[in-house]
Amino acid sequence: MYDLSVQIKKGLLDLCVLALVDRKERYGYELAEVLAEKTNSSIGTIYPILRKMKEAGLLTTKVSEDSGGPPRKYYYITAQGKAVYARERRNWQQLNTAINSLIGE
Numbered sequence: 001m002y003d004l005s006v007q008i009k010k011g012l013l014d015l016c017v018l019a020l021v022d023r024k025e026r027y028g029y030e031l032a033e034v035l036a037e038k039t040n041s042s043i044g045t046i047y048p049i050l051r052k053m054k055e056a057g058l059l060t061t062k063v064s065e066d067s068g069g070p071p072r073k074y075y076y077i078t079a080q081g082k083a084v085y086a087r088e089r090r091n092w093q094q095l096n097t098a099i100n101s102l103i104g105e
Contacts, residue, residue, distance in 0.1 A: 009041060013039070013041065013046075013049055014053065014088075015085070015088050016039065017035070017046070017049055017050065017053065017059075018053075018077060018084065018085035019085065019089070020035075021059060021076065021081070022077050022081075022082065025062075025076045026075055027064075027072040028047060028072075028073055029043075031050070032044075032046040032047070050075060053081070054075075058078060058080055058085075059075045059076065059081055060075075060076050060078050061074060061076070062074050
């Protein structure tokens with residue numbers, strides 16, 4: 001069975017990660033939980049995205065031991081990440097408007 005929603009989610013998770021990290025720094029599992037809850041995605045899907053974005057220079061990390069538990073790796077958006085997020089957010093808004101006009105929303 002063809003599931004279009006899976007393909008749509010795959011394409012938008014990067015944008016969602018940038019949106020969440022732009023609002024505040026977050027640790028990996030926290031990002032995974034929020035995305036899983038909001039998009040019905042697998043928690044394991046987020047870590048390859050975070051790694052890819054860090055390698056691309058969109059995110060940076062800092063390890064914090066302040067939580068009282070094991071150290072957590074917090075993700076921060078970089079200046080390059082902010083620029084990509086702003087551009088892709090505009091692209092999404094334009095595409096969303098166009099799609100809604102096509103499907104009658």
